[in-house]
Amino acid sequence: MIQMLPGSFVPVLNDGELRLRCVRLRDARELEAVLLRDREWLQPWEATLPGDEGRWDVRAGIRSLLDLAGQGLALPFVMSIDQTIVGQLTVSNIQYGAVLSASIGYWVSKDLAGRGLTPRAVAMATDYCFQQMKLHRIEICIRPENAASLRVVQKLGFRYEGYRRGYIHIDGDWRDHYCFALLAEEVPEGILNRWRAGRVDESVARVTWPT
Template identity: 60%
Template sequence: MESTSAHSHGLVSIRLVRPRDARTLQNELQTNRTWLRPWEATSPRGGVSFDMRLSIRRLLQQYRDGGGVPFVMEYNGEVAGQLNVWGITRGSLESATIGYWVSERFAGRGVTPVSVALATDMCFFEMGLHRMEICIRPENAASLRVVQKLGFRYEGFRRRYIHIDGDWRDHHAFALVREDVPDGVLKRWTEGRVPPDAGAIPQG
């Protein structure tokens, strides 16, 4: 698998998740249950007990198999959440999808947009991927601001797309391809060069 050493910008950094992160991540998830529940993926087959150690083992196995890259997001050295690059498809697609969660106490500090930018740049320029997608529920205003801030292009509506918080939920799909950001997502954003309407959702 390609290099995935820590990447940072300002006080925000992302790094590969480690087995010893399990307790910290479990605590953050439990502390943020009310905050995160509306956006958490669930199973249509019913609940299963959540084991962070097992989850990390599975994520790292997917990483070794080339199917994903599981990151921890940090703010000033503290664990602030997780960002997973998943569904990596090679060959004629060279694409992947990003999903993430951030603790409420770190909301509004730029953790998510910086982490998404860092992860996307790493996937484009270190791993050689061509397309990155993010799918967001219409009700998730904070995440919609992230993709619009970074200039992810709106690509369409996916009806009842992912099982979240106990039911199949609609999502908006956003994406970037490497040609959109020849200097990188982070550089384009921090230099104020994001097209103002890039992530606009058509009305009607």
């Protein structure tokens, strides 16, 4: 189910109890509480700024995301259940014209990890990008050590494309990433429907290099 909040370019996506909606400035306190509570769980996968040892500013981060959303360059979602925030998912680096692509990044609170919420959220956002925005390619880049995120792309059948050395500054240093992608024509029935119907070929996500 797709809705649009008044004054927002970001849709509201619903699947059962799981809701994706645009992040808001008034979410800052709740988001910060979750990030602090799950600090040990999330810190190894958090993007950082080279040379910046200052405390992260949640409100400034939200403002930046909303500015990108206003330009049509990002879809900054929070994941919620019963109006409680349980994670974030951001569609970023949206490109138009001859490229029609975007990237997806996400996190979920520790106490809800492993319950299938993240693959559902990724599938919902990907379906919206393909079916409503008419994008052609969605990419997800993951640290080799992040077994939980690697399981998400495997479940959804994102294809392994390669190894990016020193790709993103994460947790205080430049980290290598595996790259996975999916094309719109690979999932004409929708990625969420394909997953639920058990038609995903998980082998396409197998990492083949480096060994």
